[in-house]
Amino acid sequence: MHSEPAVEVTGLVKRYGPKTAVDGLDLTIARGTVTAVLGPNGAGKTTTIETCEGFRRPDAGTVRVLGLDPVADARALRPRVGVMLQSGGVYPGARAVEMLRHTAKLHAHPLDVDALVERLGLGSCGRTAYRRLSGGQQQRLALAMAVVGRPELVFLDEPTAGLDPQARRATWELVRDLRRDGVTVVLTTHHLDEAEQLADRVAIVDGGKVIAEGSVEELCRGGSESSLHFDGPPGLDLGSLHKVLPDGASATEPSPGSYRVEAPLDPALLATVTAWCAESGVLPERLTVRRRSLEDVFLELTGRELR
Numbered sequence: 001m002h003s004e005p006a007v008e009v010t011g012l013v014k015r016y017g018p019k020t021a022v023d024g025l026d027l028t029i030a031r032g033t034v035t036a037v038l039g040p041n042g043a044g045k046t047t048t049i050e051t052c053e054g055f056r057r058p059d060a061g062t063v064r065v066l067g068l069d070p071v072a073d074a075r076a077l078r079p080r081v082g083v084m085l086q087s088g089g090v091y092p093g094a095r096a097v098e099m100l101r102h103t104a105k106l107h108a109h110p111l112d113v114d115a116l117v118e119r120l121g122l123g124s125c126g127r128t129a130y131r132r133l134s135g136g137q138q139q140r141l142a143l144a145m146a147v148v149g150r151p152e153l154v155f156l157d158e159p160t161a162g163l164d165p166q167a168r169r170a171t172w173e174l175v176r177d178l179r180r181d182g183v184t185v186v187l188t189t190h191h192l193d194e195a196e197q198l199a200d201r202v203a204i205v206d207g208g209k210v211i212a213e214g215s216v217e218e219l220c221r222g223g224s225e226s227s228l229h230f231d232g233p234p235g236l237d238l239g240s241l242h243k244v245l246p247d248g249a250s251a252t253e254p255s256p257g258s259y260r261v262e263a264p265l266d267p268a269l270l271a272t273v274t275a276w277c278a279e280s281g282v283l284p285e286r287l288t289v290r291r292r293s294l295e296d297v298f299l300e301l302t303g304r305e306l307r
């Protein structure tokens with residue numbers, strides 16, 4: 001049974017009036033994995049996740065979650081799927097930790113509430129009404145509510161947006177523990193480092209479609225895997241550098257005084273570039289070797305920075 005994917009989205013289309021938010025999206029998520037769904041603003045991530053959560057009906061295509069239909073089988077899925085919404089979903093007057101205890105009681109094998117409260121730094125919020133919590137506290141509570149029932153699958157929509165570094169790390173640790181316990185985690189994020197840190201698989205969504213999918217390593221493979229960077233005076237004669245670089249290499253000045261050399265990286269390349277700098281009377285500052293990152297891939301695929 002567990003060879004069946006946790007989530008299977010096929011040809012999903014979702015429109016809001018004339019606007020097509022999701023446009024034939026395909027995504028398969030294996031059980032027990034952490035998948036990060038990345039994409040620029042308005043790419044269709046939230047709409048896709050909300051359709052998987054059963055909050056929206058597809059206009060076309062199919063969505064199966066744990067083998068079931070998220071709308072028709074909502075009752076059966078509720079105890080098995082944890083949902084963390086971007087905002088709200090909680091009665092504003094409800095007291096924070098009481099609400100968490102109440103949610104825990106609705107489940108057969110909940111997590112230990114006190115341990116979870118401690119872990120997410122919610123101890124001081126005990127009897128505080130939800131609406132009086134800070135944004136970060138509300139968010140951590142939403143995360144706690146999503147996982148307290150020990151679900152098989154958790155959807156986290158931008159779980160660390162706006163959190164301070166400490167709360168962010170606590171959230172990452174929690175996601176790692178969920179994964180270790182075999183929980184499938186699907187998260188949307190604008191933080192590429194979050195995807196790099198947590199995700200087994202990354203799906204990049206743009207224009208309502210998945211335009212690339214794979215592990216971070218797979219996505220970063222191909223193209224030029226690494227590049228050499230240095231700063232110097234603006235307007236250096238890169239023509240003379242090209243002459244000494246190996247065939248197929250490129251040297252560019254992406255912004256004034258900032259240089260990038262793309263070529264198969266080996267010690268000889270470094271020697272060639274520094275020798276050229278010496279001949280040109282240039283002291284290369286901040287000389288670094290950079291591996292191709294998810295950010296580079298994202299930029300190449302979407303033509304946009306993430307935010």
Ligand SMILES: Nc1ncnc2c1ncn2[C@@H]1O[C@H](COP(=O)(O)OP(=O)(O)OP(=O)(O)O)[C@@H](O)[C@H]1O
Pocket residue numbers: 016019020021022039040041042043044045046047048
């Ligand atoms: N309820 C709605 N009514 C009308 N248009 C909507 C609605 N919800 C989303 N949209 C539009 O659909 C498109 C996809 O939105 P969605 O929220 O799914 O994208 P997203 O990738 O989650 O974006 P973000 O990163 O900004 O949260 C956007 O153009 C958005 O403006």
